[in-house]
Amino acid sequence: MRDLPPLSALRAFEAAARHLSFKKAADELAVTPTAISHQVRQLEEWLGQQLFERHVRRVALTREGRELFPSLREGFDLMMRGIDALRAPPAQEVLTLTSTVAFTSKWLVPRVPAFRAACPGLDLRLHASDDAVDLRSGGVDLAIRYGRGVHAGLRSEVLFQDRFAPVCSPRLGVSGLEDLGRHPLIHFEWRRVEEATPTWSRWFASAERKYQAPSGELRFSDESHAIQAAIAGQGIALVSLVLVAEELASGALVRPFGPELEGFAYHLVHLDTPRHTERLGPVRQWLLAEAKALEARAQGVRRTVSKRTRRR
Numbered sequence: 001m002r003d004l005p006p007l008s009a010l011r012a013f014e015a016a017a018r019h020l021s022f023k024k025a026a027d028e029l030a031v032t033p034t035a036i037s038h039q040v041r042q043l044e045e046w047l048g049q050q051l052f053e054r055h056v057r058r059v060a061l062t063r064e065g066r067e068l069f070p071s072l073r074e075g076f077d078l079m080m081r082g083i084d085a086l087r088a089p090p091a092q093e094v095l096t097l098t099s100t101v102a103f104t105s106k107w108l109v110p111r112v113p114a115f116r117a118a119c120p121g122l123d124l125r126l127h128a129s130d131d132a133v134d135l136r137s138g139g140v141d142l143a144i145r146y147g148r149g150v151h152a153g154l155r156s157e158v159l160f161q162d163r164f165a166p167v168c169s170p171r172l173g174v175s176g177l178e179d180l181g182r183h184p185l186i187h188f189e190w191r192r193v194e195e196a197t198p199t200w201s202r203w204f205a206s207a208e209r210k211y212q213a214p215s216g217e218l219r220f221s222d223e224s225h226a227i228q229a230a231i232a233g234q235g236i237a238l239v240s241l242v243l244v245a246e247e248l249a250s251g252a253l254v255r256p257f258g259p260e261l262e263g264f265a266y267h268l269v270h271l272d273t274p275r276h277t278e279r280l281g282p283v284r285q286w287l288l289a290e291a292k293a294l295e296a297r298a299q300g301v302r303r304t305v306s307k308r309t310r311r312r
Contacts, residue, residue, distance in 0.1 A: 006047040012039035013051060014110035017061055017069040018134060027129070028137055076163050080138055095283055096125040099144040102127035102223045103266070106243040108144075111290060119282045120287075130191065135271055142270035142280055145286075149265060155272035160291040161261035163241045167253045169233040173182055174256040177209065184216040184235035188226040198261040206259050227253075242266070246292055266291075 004010075004234060015025035016036055026033045044051050051065035054181050061069065099108060104126050110121055115124050127133065133140045149156050168174050172183055190197050202209035217236055218228045230237035240263065247253040268287060270276050 005043050005204065006039075009043040009046070011041045011076070012036045013043050013065075014069070014072045016059065017065060018039060018137070020059060020061070022059060024131060027131070028134075030140060030200065034117070039189055056109065093121065093279075094123045094125055095141045095280065096127055097144065097164045097283070098127040098129060098148060100130050101128045102243055103144060104241075105224055107245070108226065110246055115283075116288055118286045119198075122281070122282060135269070136154045140284065141276070142268065143268050146268070147264050149267045151267070151269050153272070154269050155171055155277070156267045159266040159268045159287060160242065160295055161265045164203070164238055164240055164263050165255050165258060166203070166236050166262045167241075167244055167248070167255055168230055169235045170251065170254045171235070174236065174254075176194045177207065177257055179229050179256070180209075181227070181270040182235065184218050184252055186226050186229050186237035186239075187217060187219045187233045188223045188239075189219065189221050196264070198238065198263050203238055203259070203261055206261060213297075242279075242294065245297065249297065 011029065012025060012031075012035075015028050016022050019025050019028070022033045022036045022040075026036045029036070040052060047064075047118075049064040050062050051068065053060045055064055063311075092106070096126075097108070105128065108126055112124065112126075128141055128229075128297060130225070132145060132264065133143060135141075144159060145151070146162070148189075149158065173179075174183065185200055187200060190199075201211050216235075218226075218229055220229065223239060225238050227239055227247070229235065231247060240257075241248070241260070244253050248255065270280055270281060
């Protein structure tokens with residue numbers, strides 16, 4: 001018999017070492033961070049070695065942890081390949097797509113019926129997380145990620161470019177830049193602020209107007225909450241035109257004026273292997289077609305806003 005520690009402890013350590021985070025390991029294994037910590041501690045007691053250096057907001061592998069991690073990672077990868085080779089394919093293939101919470105709720109969820117009509121042989125499972133999921137873990141098939149598109153070891157292609165512009169409820173009666181001071185500006189907090197981050201201060205500079213914050217500004221930690229506040233008529237929001245495409249099409253929101261700020265791009269990302277490329281083909285084609293249709297509608301809206309601005 002092999003003298004091995006509990007499999008749950010080995011899995012917990014491998015996931016925590018791969019992410020260098022007990023929280024992300026817990027999310028992957030669908031347990032609590034406390035459970036991960038307990039299982040790792042159990043493994044350390046079994047080995048008589050400390051595997052992690054524990055700091056206030058992070059963990060780091062010790063020398064012993066760095067020695068153990070590659071063997072466990074290769075062992076779990078080998079087990080997964082052996083099981084995949086024998087496992088019978090499901091009657092209905094399931095693909096898991098991950099993206100940010102806001103993009104999943106505002107862009108992907110409304111398009112699920114269209115996906116089912118376009119890909120009747122597939123089930124699409126959506127995973128919403130603002131943390132980038134490790135696609136090598138095997139739990140997720142592809143991702144839509146927002147940023148500069150640098151994804152080492154993965155295949156990445158631009159889905160569409162994001163743009164930001166002021167939007168508001170038509171009930172506010174906003175028609176020109178002179179109305180900016182009459183309504184609260186709605187902000188949301190970016191997780192990482194860079195020089196190119198679309199913010200109200202950057203928008204005012206692009207519009208060649210002095211930034212003057214009106215009284216009663218609203219701030220939210222999540223972009224989807226900022227969008228809901230704009231729909232409710234609580235102010236003017238500078239948000240992603242990708243995320244409010246449906247609201248603009250239905251008239252729940254309007255774009256009273258420009259200019260637009262260019263954001264980053266949404267990238268379709270997956271493992272760069274022939275098996276993944278072939279398996280994800282139908283989903284990829286559907287996403288690219290939806291992105292192309294969205295861009296065509298956005299160009300139409302931009303032309304309308306431009307004509308309205310020139311008439312003023």
